[in-house]
Amino acid sequence: MDNDNLFVALRAGFPAAMEGVAIEADNGLVYTWRDIERATAMIANLLASLELPPGARVAVHTDKSVETLLLYLATLRAGLVYLPLNNAYQQAELEYFIDNAEPGVVVCSGRNFPWISKLAFRRGVGHVFTLNDDRSGTLLDRAAQQGDRHEAAVVRADQLAAILYTSGTTGRSKGAMLSHGNLLSNARTLQTYWDWRADDVLIHALPIFHVHGLFVACHGALLNGSRMLWLSRFEARAVVERLPRATLFMGVPTLYVRLLQEAALTREACARMRLFISGSAPLRLETFHEWQARTGHVLLERYGMSETVMLTSNPCRPEDGERVGGTVGRPLPGVALRVVDDGGVSQPAGEVGNIEVRGPNVFSGYWRMPEKTAEEFTADGWFRTGDVGRLDERGGLTIVGRSKDLIISGGYNVYPAEVEGYLNELPGVAESAVIGAPHPDLGEAVVAVVVPRPAAELDAGSLVAQLRTRIAGFKLPKRVFVVDELPRNAMGKVQKNLLRQQHARLFVGD
Ligand code: MLC
Ligand code: AMP
Numbered sequence: 001m002d003n004d005n006l007f008v009a010l011r012a013g014f015p016a017a018m019e020g021v022a023i024e025a026d027n028g029l030v031y032t033w034r035d036i037e038r039a040t041a042m043i044a045n046l047l048a049s050l051e052l053p054p055g056a057r058v059a060v061h062t063d064k065s066v067e068t069l070l071l072y073l074a075t076l077r078a079g080l081v082y083l084p085l086n087n088a089y090q091q092a093e094l095e096y097f098i099d100n101a102e103p104g105v106v107v108c109s110g111r112n113f114p115w116i117s118k119l120a121f122r123r124g125v126g127h128v129f130t131l132n133d134d135r136s137g138t139l140l141d142r143a144a145q146q147g148d149r150h151e152a153a154v155v156r157a158d159q160l161a162a163i164l165y166t167s168g169t170t171g172r173s174k175g176a177m178l179s180h181g182n183l184l185s186n187a188r189t190l191q192t193y194w195d196w197r198a199d200d201v202l203i204h205a206l207p208i209f210h211v212h213g214l215f216v217a218c219h220g221a222l223l224n225g226s227r228m229l230w231l232s233r234f235e236a237r238a239v240v241e242r243l244p245r246a247t248l249f250m251g252v253p254t255l256y257v258r259l260l261q262e263a264a265l266t267r268e269a270c271a272r273m274r275l276f277i278s279g280s281a282p283l284r285l286e287t288f289h290e291w292q293a294r295t296g297h298v299l300l301e302r303y304g305m306s307e308t309v310m311l312t313s314n315p316c317r318p319e320d321g322e323r324v325g326g327t328v329g330r331p332l333p334g335v336a337l338r339v340v341d342d343g344g345v346s347q348p349a350g351e352v353g354n355i356e357v358r359g360p361n362v363f364s365g366y367w368r369m370p371e372k373t374a375e376e377f378t379a380d381g382w383f384r385t386g387d388v389g390r391l392d393e394r395g396g397l398t399i400v401g402r403s404k405d406l407i408i409s410g411g412y413n414v415y416p417a418e419v420e421g422y423l424n425e426l427p428g429v430a431e432s433a434v435i436g437a438p439h440p441d442l443g444e445a446v447v448a449v450v451v452p453r454p455a456a457e458l459d460a461g462s463l464v465a466q467l468r469t470r471i472a473g474f475k476l477p478k479r480v481f482v483v484d485e486l487p488r489n490a491m492g493k494v495q496k497n498l499l500r501q502q503h504a505r506l507f508v509g510d
Pocket of ligand 1: 206210212252254255279280281306409410442472474475
């Protein structure tokens, strides 16, 4: 019987020598391919023993660990739906995700169990397990009692593999539904386009609750039987130390900015490396050039989204052309991309417009939000990315901005409407506007401009302290300005462009 389970395809990429090393973790542990095979079977057997309904969601809010990756693979293997959550998310954020996704299982770190289990059980979640980054917790305790053989669940290519929440323009997150087929088609395309080799060694330093660290990085290595050098968190020095033993690295631009601050980052250190990939946020041309001068390597920039996985890439092989700084390359094989005006008319090369895409990698819609899904797709099936760009004569894409009101800070997305919503609920706040300001390390930093209610005295520090208990730390404003009023146009709409201009040099020198 045909089985389109993504796990089966990844598993087929494991080398025949199952005793070989698959993952070397920074805590000194080494995982063989057989370890991955056995551990995912045991966790999949545990998940199967819970007798969840088909399509049940497994929501995961843990610190980064190899075991969390094993849980992801086991969820695929069991035919359930993986729902990764940024471990910086706080109570209000978790409540929303659990209400919206109605998971059958929640897995969290032991230190968060008291509050997460309470809110999960109250919302009818049947099972809450713990998983810590030192291999302790009830998930592994229970899995240890299971058999280490498991026949992967039979799934169709269009069945859901994962839901990735991506913040909505209205301030509420939307769950992008990705199927086994979406993820596998993209993984296979990248395998070829980036010329993955069995002897590649990938330094894995990204979080594993987003497309970049979980799908692009891990699928590549697993599908290809390549080793990963695993870091539980990004630390520039630890990455540089591993470069002489590695061939591949993937990062958001902030990682490259921080690596460039390391004196030990030299051509010699990078001698064995074959590819450095950047994405998830705009890469400054200055970083692109500095990287080349320091390491002798030309960074490969690519562009993607939670809803689509990878869309475009600069070339990897010389015969596919040169990597051009400031551009995100051509659409990947199988991906169709067009630039249209607001009326949906395709623009000629050189003209700026809205980026729309289509392909086997594009998600099927937002979880339980048919109206939002309908809004984001055109009548003829193209997905509106919310990004704005232009194509050159040879089909290369340059992203020039976004039509969606989104801040990308250190590779994490922050939706101003969401932060404004929380700010406006605080005592003494009449209204607020949240913008992104250029930042040398983070690319963009969150800045809030707040208007007090009559007679209220607002203190920036106290506003941030109050927000801290409600939302993830990376969404907190790095600066807060208290003003008498917000600039508005004749229609009464807040003129964020004026605020952006006003604060453009807040974090960067002249
Ligand atoms: C952490 N902090 C941030 C932040 N990350 N603030 C703003 N923006 C960020 N990105 C804050 C914390 O809240 C904390 O604040 C302080 O910084 C220190 O926290 P930390 O955890 O020690 O930070 P650090 O380890 O330095 O993290 C920075 C980082 C991390 C750049 C390594 O943000 C990161 O790993 N980013 C990668 C995100 C990513 O993988 N994106 C891919 C999305 S997929 P305080 O106040 O408590 O001190 C996607 C699709 C695609 O977009 O195309 O790939
Ligand atoms: P996410 O919703 O986290 O998947 O973020 C996707 C968004 O990140 C895209 O819509 C783009 O705005 C942005 N993005 C990803 N890669 C790049 C890139 N190379 N350059 C500029 N923006 C990017």
